[in-house]
Amino acid sequence: MQIAIDGPASAGKSTIAKILANQLGYVYVDTGAMYRVVTLAALQAQIDVNDEAAVTQLLPTIQITFAPGEPVQKVYYNGQDVTEAIRSATVTANVSAVSSYASVRTAMTDLQRSIAQDVGVVMDGRDIGTTVLPQAQVKIFLVASVHERALRRFKENQAKGRNETLAEIEHGVQSRDELDSNRAISPLRKADDAVEVDTTGMTIDAVVQKIQDIITNIT
Numbered sequence: 001m002q003i004a005i006d007g008p009a010s011a012g013k014s015t016i017a018k019i020l021a022n023q024l025g026y027v028y029v030d031t032g033a034m035y036r037v038v039t040l041a042a043l044q045a046q047i048d049v050n051d052e053a054a055v056t057q058l059l060p061t062i063q064i065t066f067a068p069g070e071p072v073q074k075v076y077y078n079g080q081d082v083t084e085a086i087r088s089a090t091v092t093a094n095v096s097a098v099s100s101y102a103s104v105r106t107a108m109t110d111l112q113r114s115i116a117q118d119v120g121v122v123m124d125g126r127d128i129g130t131t132v133l134p135q136a137q138v139k140i141f142l143v144a145s146v147h148e149r150a151l152r153r154f155k156e157n158q159a160k161g162r163n164e165t166l167a168e169i170e171h172g173v174q175s176r177d178e179l180d181s182n183r184a185i186s187p188l189r190k191a192d193d194a195v196e197v198d199t200t201g202m203t204i205d206a207v208v209q210k211i212q213d214i215i216t217n218i219t
């Protein structure tokens with residue numbers, strides 16, 4: 001079975017997707033992490049992220065792999081652990097530009113589909129239900145208010161000792177929503193057959209329970 005979880009930045013997709021995957025014994029695929037690795041690779045190579053041709057040239061040199069980890073899945077770029085590095089404010093600020101390129105989207109979509117070919121997956125992202133796995137049996141579109149999403153990210157950052165203000169994070173979340181929703185290729189959009197879940201004011205357990213109910217009803 002394939003479970004697609006899409007939605008805007010910081011709606012809780014990865015937390016929920018990971019719990020569901022563990023419960024179901026499926027593989028969790030964090031597609032946002034893949035776009036973040038490409039962005040990190042471009043920044044490390046000192047490539048201008050607005051230079052589509054240069055970012056495209058870099059693609060064949062990038063190998064992305066995952067390994068189970070707590071509290072988050074481990075992400076590797078050419079064998080190097082970049083789990084923390086891909087969450088930096090600089091990567092976050094540049095990932096929307098990099099993920100808007102056709103070459104990048106094709107490469108990541110191919111990789112995502114190949115992972116989902118042989119195993120059950122819970123895949124989270126922006127275009128999973130619409131483009132990557134349009135035949136997924138379960139499609140969830142997770143949303144939450146901008147303020148609540150920014151507040152969740154703010155608390156996470158504080159726990160990690162990062163010092164962005166709430167206003168800065170709120171601005172970043174809003175600007176990424178806008179870029180991700182308005183890009184030409186595979187924009188963030190709810191698939192017609194996806195079920196929308198608004199997680200504003202809901203606990204993680206309540207969201208997981210709600211999605212489990214949706215899965216039970218569908219399957």
Ligand code: DC
Pocket residue numbers: 009010031032033035036095096099100124125126127128176180
């Ligand atoms: O889920 P995230 O915030 O880690 O994703 C980072 C960025 O990657 C997001 O701003 C847009 C892009 N992305 C995408 O274009 N398509 C996906 N399936 C997942 C993420």
